Amino acid sequence: MPRLFDLLRQHNLYPSKALGQVFLEDPLVMDSILSILSPGPTDQLIEIGAGPGLITKKLATQAASLVAIEIDPKFRPLHEALFASLERPPLMIYQDARKVNYQDLVEPGQGRLLVFGNLPYNLTTDLILTALAGLPQMSQALFMVQEDVRDRLTARPGSKAYGTLTVASNLFGSWRFEMTVSRKAFYPQPRVTSALLSLLPSSHESDRALAADRRFHRFLTGLMQYRRKSLANALKESGAWPGDERGRPLLDAFLKEDDLPPGLRAESLTPGQLARLFRLMT
Structure with a gap:
């Protein structure tokens, strides 16, 4: 060589x-x-x-x-x-x-x-x-x-x-x-x-x-831009929130399923939890 x-x-x-x-x-x-x-x-x-x-x-x-x-x-x-x-x-x-x-x-x-x-x-x-x-x-x-x-x-x-x-x-x-x-x-x-x-x-x-889904990558990048905010606010600020009529019940159900606190930040979620959240919100 x-x-x-x-x-x-x-x-x-x-x-x-x-x-x-x-x-x-x-x-x-x-x-x-x-x-x-x-x-x-x-x-x-x-x-x-x-x-x-x-x-x-x-x-x-x-x-x-x-x-x-x-x-x-x-x-x-x-x-x-x-x-x-x-x-x-x-x-x-x-x-x-x-x-x-x-x-x-x-x-x-x-x-x-x-x-x-x-x-x-x-x-x-x-x-x-x-x-x-x-x-x-x-x-x-x-x-x-x-x-x-x-x-x-x-x-x-x-x-x-x-x-x-x-x-x-x-x-x-x-x-x-x-x-x-x-x-x-x-x-x-x-x-x-x-x-x-x-x-x-x-x-x-x-x-x-x-x-492998580029939409999921964009979802994550949006949330992580507001990593210090509560999950609800991060979803809203990033544009991933589907609206109060749909979004709030979906988020409440998500938090309840894993016994997560309401003020949780997006940066605290595991990859599996973020995957489930994406599927719920889209």
């Missing part, structure tokens, strides 16, 4: 600060990613954010098919050279991952559907929610995120880090911490440590479907 720095220099390429580009170059960490995902000869893999493509090439040698999405088209010549020797080269999509129609990329009849992404910090929430919405049938996702994002993914109700990403992803499935990744594993070196976490889908199809 060629060194990342040499590859970039050969093609006169430089990481973009505007895109938050930080590239994984440690072969041991790449091997760990392969081991965690363990793509087999019948599995399909979708990579969000391919960058220069070193881990992409490794993944492509094991999966039945690989679709890699990269927003920066300057990597195209590098990719063409890097993947030229592969028996099954990845299908490269040079597009903003938030705007891709993922269902057009999924091949029916394949084995497991696996997702991997080395996510830029400023787009972590958007890209994980995009993966939930676009690939609800995934068997496993593995994301490289900054270490402090781990706290947001696993936050408890009522905590400052608890929000839309926490609720939707934990309704979809459960997070499993895999490993800490040193900043020295990347080029250029970021200022913070990273972490690899797997998202393992729930066996409850209805929960996965709701967690």
Whole structure:
């Protein structure tokens, strides 16, 4: 495997600060990613954010098919050279991952559907929610995120880090911490440590479907904008309140079922409770 720095220099390429580009170059960490995902000869893999493509090439040698999405088209010549020797080269999509129609990329009849992404910090929430919405049938996702994002993914109700990403992803499935990744594993070196976490889908199809629903994401974001207000006020301020004639009886029944206090805040509700509230109010 060629060194990342040499590859970039050969093609006169430089990481973009505007895109938050930080590239994984440690072969041991790449091997760990392969081991965690363990793509087999019948599995399909979708990579969000391919960058220069070193881990992409490794993944492509094991999966039945690989679709890699990269927003920066300057990597195209590098990719063409890097993947030229592969028996099954990845299908490269040079597009903003938030705007891709993922269902057009999924091949029916394949084995497991696996997702991997080395996510830029400023787009972590958007890209994980995009993966939930676009690939609800995934068997496993593995994301490289900054270490402090781990706290947001696993936050408890009522905590400052608890929000839309926490609720939707934990309704979809459960997070499993895999490993800490040193900043020295990347080029250029970021200022913070990273972490690899797997998202393992729930066996409850209805929960996965709701967690993938963009309307539910908007509902959560609206409530969390008024997280310090009472639940009733948060529903009204966010526009989720269906009106006093319908809303008050529905909210009262919701609170009574779980023996919750009238002044409860939205940030105190569990993902399951927020899912039930959404279903009641829509």
